[in-house]
Amino acid sequence: MESLMINSRQRLKGQNIFCSVCKTTCSTQTQDKKTVWKCKSKGVHLTNCPNPSSQKFVSYIYNPITKKSDIMVLHDARDFEDFRKEHNRLLDLGLEIKSLYKAGKIQEAQSIIRAIRGVEEKQTVEEEQEQEQNREVVITPDTYLETAMYIYRDFLKGDLGEEYEKRPGSKTIENYLRSLERFQASLAANNFNPELLSLSKITKKHLLPYIREIKSSSWANKTQNDYLNNVSIFFGWCSNRGAGEICNHLDHVKRGKTTGNTASASLNDFKKMMVLVVPENGVGVEKWFNHKKGKEESKKKNYYRPWIPDGLWLSLLIGGRGDEIADFDWTEVHQMEIDTGEVVYWIELFDWKYFRKEEVKKYNFVPVFGQTLEILLRLGLKEFIGQKRYVIAPEIENRNSVKRKLGEAFRWFWREQAGLDDQVTYGSLRTTYITLTSGIAGKDYELVQKHTKTDVTRKHYTDKKIKVAGLFGQEFQDVKMKELIEERKKLQEK
Numbered sequence: 001m002e003s004l005m006i007n008s009r010q011r012l013k014g015q016n017i018f019c020s021v022c023k024t025t026c027s028t029q030t031q032d033k034k035t036v037w038k039c040k041s042k043g044v045h046l047t048n049c050p051n052p053s054s055q056k057f058v059s060y061i062y063n064p065i066t067k068k069s070d071i072m073v074l075h076d077a078r079d080f081e082d083f084r085k086e087h088n089r090l091l092d093l094g095l096e097i098k099s100l101y102k103a104g105k106i107q108e109a110q111s112i113i114r115a116i117r118g119v120e121e122k123q124t125v126e127e128e129q130e131q132e133q134n135r136e137v138v139i140t141p142d143t144y145l146e147t148a149m150y151i152y153r154d155f156l157k158g159d160l161g162e163e164y165e166k167r168p169g170s171k172t173i174e175n176y177l178r179s180l181e182r183f184q185a186s187l188a189a190n191n192f193n194p195e196l197l198s199l200s201k202i203t204k205k206h207l208l209p210y211i212r213e214i215k216s217s218s219w220a221n222k223t224q225n226d227y228l229n230n231v232s233i234f235f236g237w238c239s240n241r242g243a244g245e246i247c248n249h250l251d252h253v254k255r256g257k258t259t260g261n262t263a264s265a266s267l268n269d270f271k272k273m274m275v276l277v278v279p280e281n282g283v284g285v286e287k288w289f290n291h292k293k294g295k296e297e298s299k300k301k302n303y304y305r306p307w308i309p310d311g312l313w314l315s316l317l318i319g320g321r322g323d324e325i326a327d328f329d330w331t332e333v334h335q336m337e338i339d340t341g342e343v344v345y346w347i348e349l350f351d352w353k354y355f356r357k358e359e360v361k362k363y364n365f366v367p368v369f370g371q372t373l374e375i376l377l378r379l380g381l382k383e384f385i386g387q388k389r390y391v392i393a394p395e396i397e398n399r400n401s402v403k404r405k406l407g408e409a410f411r412w413f414w415r416e417q418a419g420l421d422d423q424v425t426y427g428s429l430r431t432t433y434i435t436l437t438s439g440i441a442g443k444d445y446e447l448v449q450k451h452t453k454t455d456v457t458r459k460h461y462t463d464k465k466i467k468v469a470g471l472f473g474q475e476f477q478d479v480k481m482k483e484l485i486e487e488r489k490k491l492q493e494k
Contacts, residue, residue: 003052004078008035015087018058018074021051025058057083061094061116064101065109071116090116137161139241141200145187148199148238149180155237169356179230186210199243202235207249221256228253263423264432265414270316273418277312277409279304281417303405303412307393310375311406314392315426317372319433320364322426323352326403328391330384332363333376345373345381367437 004017017026022040026049030036037046049055057080061071073090077083093112100109137160139148154160156173168176187194190209197206214227232250239246282304290297315325328349335345347366354362368376379391393402410426 001052003046003049004055004057004080005037005046006057006080010080010084011035012084012087012091014060014062014069014091015083016058016060017046018056019049019051020054020056022054026055057087059087059090061090062098063113064098065106065113071113073116135160135162137241139199139238139243141242141244142198143238143243144195145197145199145202146184146194148243149184149194149234152180152234152237153177166359175226176230176234179227180234182227183210183231186213199238199246202247204247204249207247211250211253215253220258222258225255225258228255263421263425263428264435265316265420265424265428269418269420269424270432273414273420274309274312276417277304277309277413281413282308282409284412284416303409305393305405305409308406308409310379311392311402312410312429313375314372315406315410316429316432317369317375318347318349318366319430319437320349320366321353321430322403322407323399324349325406326390326392326399327352330381330387330389330391333368333381333385333391335385344368345376 006015006017017037018024019026019040024040026037026039026046028036028038028040038044039046039049042048042050046055057075057077059073059075060069061073062069063071071090071094075083075086077086093116097109097112100106100112137151137155139151143151151160155165156167156176158167167173184194186209187197187206192206210231211228214224217224219227228250232248235246235248235250239248282302284301284303285298286301287296287298289295311325314328318325318328320328328347332348332350333345334348335343337343345368347368348363349366351362351364354360373381376391390396390399396402407426410429414420414424415422
């Protein structure tokens with residue numbers, strides 16, 4: 001079978017050749033706007049195409065409704081003259097669609113478009129329906145527990161259900177699945193087979209052994225609560241998906257009290273640690289327990305990187321979570337001139353936690369202290385402000401690696417090198433920052449707190465017993481907080 005060909009001089013607007021193998025048209029325009037007929041997959045002239053039977057003449061007709069030439073019709077005719085006649089007929093229909101559109105008769109125009117597309121549209125609809133069926137979540141009261149777990153897992157990973165449906169982040173998904181695995185193991189240990197246990201048959205006796213196992217463990221209350229809550233969330237999901245009411249005795253279990261870690265680092269202790277953050281103190285031994293081998297293992301590790309000192313200082317001075325610090329870039333730094341003629345800076349730090357939960361972008365207001373400005377100037381503030389470039393370790397593409405290394409470095413230098421309070425963690429730097437800025441901002445501290453609900457800040461972060469000046473020293477007062485807050489209020493009013 002010979003390849004199809006359209007003489008460039010005889011070619012009319014919208015005429016082309018489509019290849020079902022390459023899934024694209026076979027025409028290419030050169031720099032001088034001449035048409036060259038080439039096979040897209042092989043790069044050879046169309047006459048040398050290895051799949052001539054896959055070629056079809058195609059017509060593209062202009063659609064005035066979408067403002068694009070998206071009315072595509074494939075032709076079975078392999079003779080160019082037969083194709084030309086059919087194409088001319090479609091061009092006449094295209095003119096009719098255009099005139100109906102200009103006259104405001106949109107529905108009539110759309111009916112002609114549907115008639116032109118014909119079989120192609122029907123096939124597309126059938127394919128979409130088949131895809132929807134393949135992604136459909138099917139849960140009934142008779143669904144076996146283990147099957148429901150597999151369906152739930154595929155839904156969480158995005159293989160089932162609609163794409164627009166809410167799903168948790170990857171780490172939360174791991175926690176959910178870990179809880180289900182433990183619940184499944186608990187059932188098996190008590191001679192219950194989840195493969196033969198339908199959702200409607202689940203009773204209190206199936207849940208009690210799991211509850212006793214979790215509550216009798218030596219885990220922290222938060223860990224126990226997670227194991228109970230995650231399985232309860234799974235049952236609730238099954239109920240909402242068609243399983244109806246499921247015995248969920250987990251809802252009646254009293255959860256253990258949890259408190260946030262409100263430990264903070266004094267400026268003197270932080271400075272004591274930072275003196276020790278040098279290359280010669282960075283080499284240590286990382287230890288972990290290998291559960292497969294049943295023994296403790298270790299390896300030599302270097303916790304120091306040239307960007308670690310600046311990264312730790314900015315973690316304290318900006319107060320973001322780990323991923324917010326790692327992803328901090330120069331587009332988040334802003335400047336303005338106040339009434340005195342002085343230029344002041346502030347940061348709009350992207351809130352990753354809020355974005356993952358609500359799928360809405362949110363930026364937190366961060367005033368720039370004098371110490372923060374010194375570091376930013378040294379890292380290139382004047383040169384890079386407004387550019388999409390990471391502030392900390394811009395040469396590293398894997399930002400999770402930056403986040404992990406900052407946490408590991410803080411733990412190593414704070415505990416192992418400085419020998420300071422082991423209750424203080426890398427996350428405590430955020431506690432320190434919020435306590436600091438809340439104290440300085442006074443009644444306007446809601447502008448600089450990092451939570452949607454201010455009660456969270458009061459409960460977990462702001463320790464009223466701590467005097468800011470005593471904890472951090474007067475040098476941290478070097479910030480145009482009042483001016484920044486007044487400007488912030490004006491922006492919010494606009």
